[in-house]
Amino acid sequence: MPYLVHSPEDRAAMLETVGVQSMEDLLVDIPRSLRMESLDLPRGLSELETMAEISSLAARNRVYPDRLTFRGGGVYRRFIPAAVAAVTSKPEFYTAYTPYQAEASQGTLQAIYEFQTLIAELTALDVANASLYDGATAVAEAAMMAHVHTGRDEVLVAGYVHPEYVEVLRTFSDGRGIKVRTGSEPSQKTAAVIFQQPDFLGLLVDARALTAAAHDAGALAIACVDPISLAILAPPGEYGADIAVGEGQQLGLAASFGGPHVGFIACRKDLVRKLPGRLIGAAHDAQGRRGFVLALAAREQHIRREKATSNICTNHSLCALAASVYMTYMGPEGLRQVAEVSFKRAHALAERLTALPGWELAFPEGQFLNEFPVRVPRSPAVLRKLARKGILGGLDVHRWFRQLKGVLTFTCTEVNDPRALDELVAALEA
């Protein structure tokens, strides 16, 4: 049987050492009425047969080439340097556990400490944690922090925040009796104003004004940001946001049908004790050597139990490692180049798309980076036509927003080369 190591002789010898006759003697505490004859599953397969079955399922999924994918909505195709997988596929990283024994886990601990620093640098905030599950739960966790910090029971979602993030926020909030309101006017009851920059449609919001409005009402400002955009855009710390969160998929992670990716959260230092999840800090041994440890663990579930700031135990370390390798590979210039190329290509594409008969920008006044909403005649037919030509066209956002009938958001990054733009436009003109 695959992956099992004992031979029948080993089992017999071990039973003898234990001092019992058979396996049954070790299972005596299980009531007879609960015992099963066997599991109702097919028998196991060889690796060859297993992979044939798994591959045949994979073959029933259509894979659009990166360069012909123009759909984003929270998951984007980006160039992923080979260095990322080369690092994350090192078994010393991917088969280790949460670094409870610091001396034997310095690789993971230091890599995550670097991740915390990278995210803090990118967002221009004081401290970032070791990762969260995804952008959606990061928004929800930030809202819970604001609720605890302000003692207020309402959070305000301003503008087009990713609808799935808002759904997750509602599920978190319901359990704790917190109200989720949409709008842009905070009140004295508002714990936080949550906005996304750029928003779900790709448009820039006035983050400074939203932050100021939150602060005027005594609320926190939570900025949900695209990490790559921060090579170009003013970071949350610069305009005074209290907490920055976001989805890190674009930092070196495959689309993978939506996960696993990585959420991040950073905050001002006076909020650090309310941060959810793991935090790594620097420490020294008796010889004065620097090492890294799990820090401020007294906030966490395994110490504080029902009084913990969150229930998070396993987070998304390996995805955070991927993001760290990506950011380190890019460096400040590389990240800026990626963001600028995406910006220029998206603007070139927007110009060409809006030259098509009946196509127009859904928000002509709106500024965007690399994703933008266009109003498109007969949008479902357009998407079907593109699919027939092997192109994954824009995302139909009408599914979430009734007022956006016929609106598709197109995204363009460094992987969509100029010829891919030509192919897209040619397919639409055909």
Added chain:
Amino acid sequence: MTEPLSFELSRPNAPSPRLPDADVSAPGPADLLPRDFLRTHPPDLPRLSEPEIMRHYSRLASLNYSISENFYPLGSCTMKYNPVANEAAAALPGYAGIHPYQDEDSVQGALELMWRLEQALSAVVGVDRVTLQPAAGAHGEWTALRMIQAYHRSRGDSRTEVLVPDSAHGTNPASAALSGFHVVEVKSGADGRISLADLESKLSSRTAALMLTNPNTLGLFEREILDIAELVHATGAMLYYDGANLNAFMGICRPGDMGFDAVHMNLHKTFTTPHGGGGPGAGPVGVKAELEPFLPTPTVERSNGHFELNYKRPRSIGRVRSFYGNFGMLVRAYTYIVAMGGDGLRQASEDAVLSANYLRKLVGEDLEMPHEGPCMHEFVASARNLSHDGVRALDIAKALLDREFYAPTVYFPLVVPEAIMVEPTETESKATLDSFARAIKEIVAEARSNPQALHDEPQKLPVGRLDEVAAARQINAYLQGSSDDPVLRWKRPSNEPC
């Protein structure tokens, strides 16, 4: 050996990576965006060439213990071998390369895999439906409690308390509190199992659920589980199963048959998806029919051989995560289940139980075993017998590190003083277990002859014991404004140029 931080290795004039130019004529951000939208100073990311980056991470990797190189008997964590075929499966372009918002027709294989995984997990734990959306075990616990809360509310029953045994994982009370419940602790009896008398005294019409893991965190099967279930259900409460210890009885018995109404599973424990140094995991939740209406949206449904995502679930608790969960981990777990089959999973659990009892017998020669056996897939020893030598569980843990074993879980569960919780799993050979037992024997002998030497371990690792207390003090100083060193991140010395 230690390794400098990437930030410390960074050189101001290191070459930046070669990336494509835009090759289109279009304005740049500075041409179009208002000035106060733009970043004024670039983020201070490291500047390193690829060769330097690769060496940096290879050196970091060499500082870790991992299952690939070390026995990792971390109790409650089920550190078993992570099959490499799982990794190959998840990397197939047909899985890694699909977008979550593709049309359902174009992702039938992915949806079918999720549907089949749901069927398989349902068969293993004995439930009617499973959601694959939760990203980790604690996330699954919380998801289950939200469903239980919704169930009670749907019946006009506002139950406010969740009962949690004193031996439970810390995530249990935390998840309950975050769902808005008041946590009530239930005591363990002298035999290490839940005290029925204490349970009975704490159950009431306020009780929404009892959270239980079975075998419990002492590795003992709750023999009276059927009575427990009856007591809980008689008050109208639900029984929740913490799946951390599911590796003990796959194919032998099922939580659903024991009376559990909601069951979370850790794919990163029982079903061999790697832990990744602390995630990503996956924490699916199985439920009995009465909780089915409250499952997160969307669910995966099959109709006429076609698979679809069902969003029309008016009584659902809503979403708990974006998209469909940690899909890549679902692929790995399903690959494992196909390879093992029903017969293999059962043998895995039997071997896990046998290995734990075998190691318990050997280790029992040197450490105290506070509870009577047999155990299931793990056991809890106590280092209390060494306390007169001034040696603690922590010292044993550190001494094991010097002998190239990762340490067991220590000081958990809280009900055992100087607890050392060992879970060998089915993928460690008898020879490995023997050598671990020998190491314990040596360490205990050293505790008696030269306890000071143990306090100084580990000696052979990149760093010795780190002063967490001093680090915490420094963090406090930073948070209170009396120090500039954030401790929780690297900060460029103020006299150094970017």
